[in-house]
Amino acid sequence: MIEINEVTKRFQDKKKYVTALKHVSFTVEEGEVVGLLGENGAGKTTLLRAIATLLHPTDGTIKVAGYDTVKQPNDIKKKIGVLFGGETGLYDRLTARENLEYFASLYNLSKHETKVRIDELTKMFGMRDYLDRKVDGFSKGMRQKLAISRTLIHEPDIILFDEPTTGLDITAANVFRQLVHQLKQQGKTIIFSSHIMEEVQMLCDSVAMIHKGELIYHGNIEKLYEEENNEDLNYIFMSKLVRGGSDYVS
Ligand SMILES: Nc1ncnc2c1ncn2[C@@H]1O[C@H](COP(=O)(O)OP(=O)(O)O)[C@@H](O)[C@H]1O
Numbered sequence: 001m002i003e004i005n006e007v008t009k010r011f012q013d014k015k016k017y018v019t020a021l022k023h024v025s026f027t028v029e030e031g032e033v034v035g036l037l038g039e040n041g042a043g044k045t046t047l048l049r050a051i052a053t054l055l056h057p058t059d060g061t062i063k064v065a066g067y068d069t070v071k072q073p074n075d076i077k078k079k080i081g082v083l084f085g086g087e088t089g090l091y092d093r094l095t096a097r098e099n100l101e102y103f104a105s106l107y108n109l110s111k112h113e114t115k116v117r118i119d120e121l122t123k124m125f126g127m128r129d130y131l132d133r134k135v136d137g138f139s140k141g142m143r144q145k146l147a148i149s150r151t152l153i154h155e156p157d158i159i160l161f162d163e164p165t166t167g168l169d170i171t172a173a174n175v176f177r178q179l180v181h182q183l184k185q186q187g188k189t190i191i192f193s194s195h196i197m198e199e200v201q202m203l204c205d206s207v208a209m210i211h212k213g214e215l216i217y218h219g220n221i222e223k224l225y226e227e228e229n230n231e232d233l234n235y236i237f238m239s240k241l242v243r244g245g246s247d248y249v250s
């Protein structure tokens with residue numbers, strides 16, 4: 001479970017303050033898949049980084065599996081897998097297997113555990129053909145599979161993906177979508193940010209919509225459709241901005 005409680009984050013950019021998150025509160029239950037929706041600059045990455053213990057809220061608290069992100073980051077790091085858009089964290093000069101072995105060592109997996117886990121992930125992603133090839137020269141899709149594999153090497157219960165399909169071709173994006181299905185079936189808790197409404201519609205139990213640092217909606221997607229008497233997430237998002245008043249519309 002992830003409990004986000006009144007989180008505010010201010011950055012100091014030169015002499016100006018930027019408030020990236022304003023009193024954001026919501027809870028993610030175990031096994032829930034949540035889509036984090038918002039325009040560029042809305043605060044999605046900031047929120048995910050705060051959940052991942054990579055930055056401290058200016059105000060408010062976040063608990064992941066009962067642990068506080070500021071006070072107990074190490075307990076949290078073992079339980080989460082994180083993939084931030086663009087940063088695959090892979091080493092081009094190593095083979096896919098060597099990359100996975102390296103990340104396994106960061107989590108203190110034994111030799112045997114590492115081997116078993118690499119076998120599982122290779123099967124899951126169909127990476128057998130290129131497991132022992134150097135990453136340099138891999139296609140975007142191959143890199144994406146490997147990057148996701150390294151995110152999952154220590155079998156985290158909670159997985160955070162920041163814009164996982166941005167910049168991918170359709171095939172690679174579909175690989176990601178299929179994988180989320182699989183992980184959901186295994187009971188994983190997943191939050192991923194996206195500005196692709198169809199993707200969120202397809203994969204998520206619930207949505208969190210952020211606009212200019214404020215949470216404008218959080219809840220079950222089906223319920224949202226019922227409340228709005230509409231099943232077009234894009235339309236709902238836009239109309240929420242309009243209804244929120246002039247502050248919301250840029
Ligand atoms: N390290 C930082 N220093 C200053 N401002 C930042 C920093 N990180 C993010 N911001 C600002 O916070 C706001 C939210 O950014 P971000 O969380 O990256 O949005 P999103 O991921 O939704 O596009 C933006 O105005 C951005 O410029």
Ligand SMILES: [Mg+2]
Nearest residue numbers: 044045046162
């Ligand atoms: Mg972002």
